Amino acid sequence: MIILSIDTSCDDTSAAVTDDAHVLSNVISSQVRYHKKYGGVVPFLAQRLHRERIRSVIQLALSRSRVSWNEIEAVAVTYGPGLAPALEVGIATTKELARERQLPVYAVNHMAGHIASCFAVLGTRPRDIRLPALALLVSGGHTELVLVKDEFRLEVLGETLDDALGEAYDKLAKMLNLGYPGGPVVATLAERGNSTLYNLPVPMQKSGDLNFSYSGLKNAVRLLINNLKELSGTPILNQQQIQDICAGFERVAHQSVVEKVEMAARLHPEIKSLLMAGGVAANTALRARLRRVSRQYGLAFYTPSNQKLCTDNAAMIGVAAYLGRVAGQSPVALETLDRMPGLHL
Ligand code: KG4
Ligand code: ZN
Numbered sequence: 001m002i003i004l005s006i007d008t009s010c011d012d013t014s015a016a017v018t019d020d021a022h023v024l025s026n027v028i029s030s031q032v033r034y035h036k037k038y039g040g041v042v043p044f045l046a047q048r049l050h051r052e053r054i055r056s057v058i059q060l061a062l063s064r065s066r067v068s069w070n071e072i073e074a075v076a077v078t079y080g081p082g083l084a085p086a087l088e089v090g091i092a093t094t095k096e097l098a099r100e101r102q103l104p105v106y107a108v109n110h111m112a113g114h115i116a117s118c119f120a121v122l123g124t125r126p127r128d129i130r131l132p133a134l135a136l137l138v139s140g141g142h143t144e145l146v147l148v149k150d151e152f153r154l155e156v157l158g159e160t161l162d163d164a165l166g167e168a169y170d171k172l173a174k175m176l177n178l179g180y181p182g183g184p185v186v187a188t189l190a191e192r193g194n195s196t197l198y199n200l201p202v203p204m205q206k207s208g209d210l211n212f213s214y215s216g217l218k219n220a221v222r223l224l225i226n227n228l229k230e231l232s233g234t235p236i237l238n239q240q241q242i243q244d245i246c247a248g249f250e251r252v253a254h255q256s257v258v259e260k261v262e263m264a265a266r267l268h269p270e271i272k273s274l275l276m277a278g279g280v281a282a283n284t285a286l287r288a289r290l291r292r293v294s295r296q297y298g299l300a301f302y303t304p305s306n307q308k309l310c311t312d313n314a315a316m317i318g319v320a321a322y323l324g325r326v327a328g329q330s331p332v333a334l335e336t337l338d339r340m341p342g343l344h345l
Pocket of ligand 2: 110114139140278279311312
């Protein structure tokens with residue numbers, strides 16, 4: 001099925017064309033440089049930029065896919081979770097298009113989209129992911145462990161009690177004046193740091209469940225930064241200290257993820273694959289650690305085929321709509337389609 005998909009859940013305006021799990025085009029117009037100076041995403045600025053860009057992003061997705069409007073069989077759109085003003089733009093545009101072109105609409109959960117990004121096919125190499133699978137979703141808004149059962153039925157096993165892992169990266173970057181988003185820059189600095197110099201706590205080590213938490217680690221890092229500044233008598237940390245803090249943060253944050261994934265794998269011996277998706281899946285150090293865990297537990301390991309499929313994008317929404325449809329999901333009635341900012345899986 002050839003689907004035109006749209007995602008405007010946060011600060012990326014994205015449209016894509018997919019044919020079943022095959023990605024024919026995936027256009028992402030990032031707003032990050034507009035939000036950067038505010039240190040995070042400003043919802044109404046995001047809305048205005050989505051409105052200005054959405055139609056041209058859709059046109060570009062169509063022309064890059066070499067698919068004509070007449071060949072599009074359905075529209076898929078993210079209806080949550082995300083920023084309400086931002087989601088509204090994708091939904092309003094979808095309704096206009098569906099009415100203009102008489103097309104059915106599939107409403108997709110953004111998090112199901114991130115999981116589906118692992119199933120997305122670029123080029124011709126098939127991705128025969130064996131289910132049930134364990135999916136680790138690590139983005140700026142979410143940290144979740146999800147059981148992907150047969151027919152793409154999803155069950156949340158654990159989630160963060162406070163900050164998401166990507167958010168923790170972003171907050172650390174803010175404390176160190178490294179700009180926004182924090183993930184990529186913290187990851188690069190961590191490569192040159194000593195990860196064991198500072199004694200930071202591994203989050204949620206004794207929780208006995210599959211939940212995550214990053215606020216304790218954030219506070220420990222804040223204390224450490226203040227102590228280092230006091231000791232040196234200057235309000236600025238040197239480059240080596242910044243690198244060591246980033247490395248220490250990554251070591252314990254990743255350790256926490258690895259321990260939870262291992263616990264889930266032990267509790268669910270039926271799983272055959274491990275999937276990792278969301279913006280933080282772009283982190284090569286975490287990928288390498290989870291690849292090792294997969295090997296130890298005899299699981300096949302999948303992450304999205306490229307970086308564009310890791311961060312927010314519309315192709316994953318099209319693939320999720322396709323997987324949902326194969327599992328028996330129906331299109332939505334346009335009158336009932338509305339944004340659900342706090343939507344859960
Ligand atoms: O999935 P995503 O694009 O947006 C949300 O739905 O949240 O994820 C964005 C998050 C940001 O917090 C960003 O700092 C983080 O992903 N991120 C990374 C890396 N690249 C992006 N975190 C760690 N390492 C990276 N290489
Ligand atoms: Zn996302």
